[in-house]
Amino acid sequence: MSRGYISIGSNIDKEKNILSALRALAIFFGGLVVSSTYETEAVGFTGDTFHNLIVGFDSDLDVKTIAKQLRQIELDHGRTRECKKFSSRTLDLDLILYGDEVISDGRLQIPRDEIEKYAFVLEPLAEIAGDQKHPVSGISYRELWERFDKDDLQQKRIKPGWSSIE
Numbered sequence: 001m002s003r004g005y006i007s008i009g010s011n012i013d014k015e016k017n018i019l020s021a022l023r024a025l026a027i028f029f030g031g032l033v034v035s036s037t038y039e040t041e042a043v044g045f046t047g048d049t050f051h052n053l054i055v056g057f058d059s060d061l062d063v064k065t066i067a068k069q070l071r072q073i074e075l076d077h078g079r080t081r082e083c084k085k086f087s088s089r090t091l092d093l094d095l096i097l098y099g100d101e102v103i104s105d106g107r108l109q110i111p112r113d114e115i116e117k118y119a120f121v122l123e124p125l126a127e128i129a130g131d132q133k134h135p136v137s138g139i140s141y142r143e144l145w146e147r148f149d150k151d152d153l154q155q156k157r158i159k160p161g162w163s164s165i166e
Contacts, residue, residue, distance in 0.1 A: 001058050002099030004066065005129065007114065007121050009092040011042065014051040015161045017077050017091045022055070024073045025093075029057035035124030040155035043118065047088045051160065052120040054096075056128055063098050067108055070095060096121060100135045111135055115144075120155055122148055 006025065010017045018037070026032055033056035040050045059066065070093040077091040096112040103110040111134060114121045122145050130142035137144075 001060050002101070003129075003132075004057050004059060004098040005096050005125060006055050006057070006070065007052065007092070007094045007096050007112070007125075008055060009050050009052045009120070010090060011048045011050040011088050012078075012090045018051055018053070018160070021073055021077060021091055021093065024076070025055060025057065028069055028073075029059055032057055033128050035128045036157045037160045038120055038124060038155045039158045040120040042088075043120075050120070051158070052124065052155075054121070054124040054128060063095065063101065063103060063108065063110060066095055066098070096125070097129075097135070102135050115141075119148060119150070119153055123155070 008018060008021060010021075022032065022034065035054040037051050037053045040052050042048065042050060074091050074093055094112055094114065095110065096115055098110050101110050112121075115125060115134065116122065116137075122141065126141040126145035130145075131140055133140050134144065
């Protein structure tokens with residue numbers, strides 16, 4: 001069984017879409033480890049703030065099956081495939097890690113480079129998987145977060161309107 005991590009983001013009906021996604025992920029994977037939620041400024045475009053978090057799960061499924069399920073959950077939440085990379089969205093689910101796997105297969109990249117690039121991915125990942133090590137660099141996520149340049153950090157931990165995914 002492998003431990004995987006999914007980055008979740010939304011800036012359209014944020015609380016509704018994220019809570020619904022958490023429920024769908026819990027049905028598909030079972031128990032989830034859920035980070036705090038962070039409110040972040042839009043990156044690469046002008047738009048409403050995002051809510052971002054990371055969830056961890058355990059699974060024996062192959063990566064492509066998981067990625068397909070994540071795409072379906074996004075579509076079920078009104079996501080369209082025609083949207084630009086930097087744009088508002090109802091729901092964004094990205095498999096960022098899966099065990100120690102390193103995969104580069106078209107659009108499927110594990111580990112995702114967003115881990116080291118964006119605070120809204122790295123901070124919640126360091127929160128729930130701080131002692132785990134990046135499969136390429138071998139550096140723990142806690143240490144990566146400690147090294148991260150926080151000079152222009154535009155995010156804050158928030159308490160969302162839900163208290164659990166029940």
